[in-house]
Amino acid sequence: QKEVEQNSGPLSVPEGAIASLNCTYSDRGSQSFFWYRQYSGKSPELIMFIYSNGDKEDGRFTAQLNKASQYVSLLIRDSQPSDSATYLCAPRAPGNSGYALNFGKGTSLLVTP
């Protein structure tokens, strides 16, 4: 069973603070790791992805990956109310059906003004 664990939240942070979202995964065959944001009633939108251990920055977002610990995180700096959404962690691994994404249940983030 390929498990992806995320704290369901809600994670509440004040506007301007750093939001830290965490994810652990069980499939050591995972090769790349994706963060999607999903607003209520909408489909997921890609925020960023990371392949290598360490940090990867993209604007206000930083993804961190530690394959040895099977841990990936997303930091959101200067959080805005518009960042309030559910954040989905999705490791990607080769499988029977090509490179399928295995989604966690997501962490609900609430940024308060």
Added chain:
Amino acid sequence: GAVVSQHPSRVICKSGTSVKIECRSLDFQATTMFWYRQFPKQSLMLMATSNEGSKATYEQGVEKDKFLINHASLTLSTLTVTSAHPEDSSFYICSAETQETQYFGPGTRLLVL
């Protein structure tokens, strides 16, 4: 980023009827497309992988005779829910794969009465 469209965005149908949902990659070609289903407050569940020119690969527990998938071209995949029942009411989302990741369509909300 790449653009994926879905049609229709929402559909209401009577129990026993069939519903076809289209997924198109608008500015790129996608050999592989994926179909997901999401029930309220739950994570995305992969239903099947659709490969252009070949039969779809279904996930365990998904009835291939009920959810017919056709990937006739590199930019179009269709999902037909046959003999729909109220328990099929859900949010159906497709995604199209690039070399790096998957881009999601806006989703189709199906309500079966």
